[in-house]
Amino acid sequence: MRLAAAAFVLLALVAQNPTAAQELTLALPHPLGAGETAFIEVQLGTLAKGRVVTVTTAAGQPLGTISPFGVRPGQNAGTYTLPVPAAAIRDGRLAIRLTISQPGGPRAPTAQEVRGVKLGIGGAKQ
């Protein structure tokens, strides 16, 4: 029985600044229990070779860098899982920023590049 696994709450889009970063606030399905770790799943669409999606908290704490490898041109880049430090979560919510690299500097990803972000809980069996 994995109550934590069963609950999977999606996010609320707060703002998207096309020139900087995509900002999202995600809600945990329930408070983290002992032995549990929060994870975010980032679903990517088709990315140009070498594009990297960087995920941080709103305060700038790194959560991970998604750098697709093993994806042939034209294929969707897949879905990626990033663990989230408990300290990054405040009042059951996680505010994140996503940027995508490009020559000349990072920008906010488009809806075709980042198709969805989810927050879930894994780790302990309950």
Add this chain to the structure above:
Amino acid sequence: MRSTGHTRRHFLATAAAAAGTAVWPPVRARAAAKYRRHNVTSPEGEKALASYAKGVAAMLKLPADHPQNWFRNAFIHLMDCPHGNWWFYVWHRGYLGFFERTIRALSGDDTFALPYWDWTQLPRIPEQMFDGVLTPTDKAYEHYTGNLARFTSFIKAALNSSWGGLTPAQHGQLNTRGYTDFDKLWNDVTGYDPDPNVEAGISGNEAFAITCGARYLSRDNALLDTQTAYDCSPFVIYGGLLPTDFNNPTAYLSFTSSKTASHNSAPGSFSVLEGMPHNNVHNYIGGVGPIDPGPYGNMTNFLSPVDPIFFLHHANMDRLWDVWTRKQQALKLPYLPTGDDLKTFSQEPFLFYVDGQGTPVGANSRAGDYLSTEVFDYDYAPGFGENVVQQASASVAASRPPALNAALKDNSGTVTVPRAAVQSHLADTAQRPLVAQVTLTRPGGLATTREFDVLVNAPPGVASAGPDTPYYAGTIAFFGPMMPGMRMSMDTTFAVPLPKALPAFAKLGAAPHATLDIRVAPSRGRRGPAPTLKAVLVGTL
């Protein structure tokens, strides 16, 4: 979730079933391996690098039509490697194992074992990997990779000839990969996009890398950048080792990436370890970021095994799989797919390997041949993450107390659970929860209720308590009707893992024990009497 016994043995079996355990290969005691893969920073690892360099130099000198030629070996990866699916680990284990045998044969060092690069402990390319042929920027490579014309002249004809000799089964797999003819494969070498709207080379898609640009990182610039180092950090690695399922449709609950139709299918969901440290180390070494939009060094594309660091990087990935496997074994949990999934997983054909003598491994090679490190008779010197195994072993060895019998009164079982058992249950490292085993009499006659909620410390007046209440521990259910023609036992036993959030645990405080009052009630608001409790036990899974 059903059993009919009351012994501790039955209890454990039942509890395991409750946790979703199925049949998987038995754990065998490990004999000492013949070969040990050491950390590249250790004296043994440095010694291995000397033999590694000899072997690479010998492979470079082999003609292009030799299957063990250095670049031909890299083409095995381009044509067959799985990424973003659950065969990622097992395919690379076979690839590294046969490569290790090749180096053993060609270096003359029959004790050779690949060293691993533990990027969590050392977030920079090891110093020795900039020496001689251990970097693809060395002059020894220039004869082959000085420019694309040289590389084409050296290998294309031999590769095309080899293509013609592939079996129908191999061509079938290449078709799945999109290589329906040789030109399409070669397009991935050059980066040429034949789309009528493009008809041009795309620099970032070029798997070929010119000698001077074959590796972005250099001796003077050997550090992984902060983003890549974060993806190799202890927090991320522990997160990747945390799942207890070999594969789970929910990515963050899965040790491996997603289950796909074949190992040549397009990527699905990436596990933490494949999607974060694996991918980022590959790409950053090749220059993703600093030299966008390419062309990149070898490690960024499918000819990544041209860079000798590839094999040290993947030895570390393989080591982490081994760590995870031993953690699972210590926890008495499955470490491979279970049930029909194991058959599906194991029967996937891996048709492109070449063995240590340069002979194709053949049509009978299957993923199931490479599930264990025993097939290549090696193990690993401890590296980062090893404590996960030790903690799992300690938790199993130290804290499996006898199951506690509850005293039955008024159709409720009361059991006193020692403080230590509760603390273990709640601790971060506790992988085995406390479980309540409830034996009850199946309602007979005209009773229609088949599902009952297990309640813990619910006030006397509470007749039902679902998942949204603090007393709920789970729902047990009888499946199917009683078979009147059969002599069925009326008593049935269920095992229910106890949630960590129960107030009975939260209120423990400094008390020496927690008292659990366990009973059952009709589920989903159904009315009617609770079935008669025959026994209640509490134990550790």
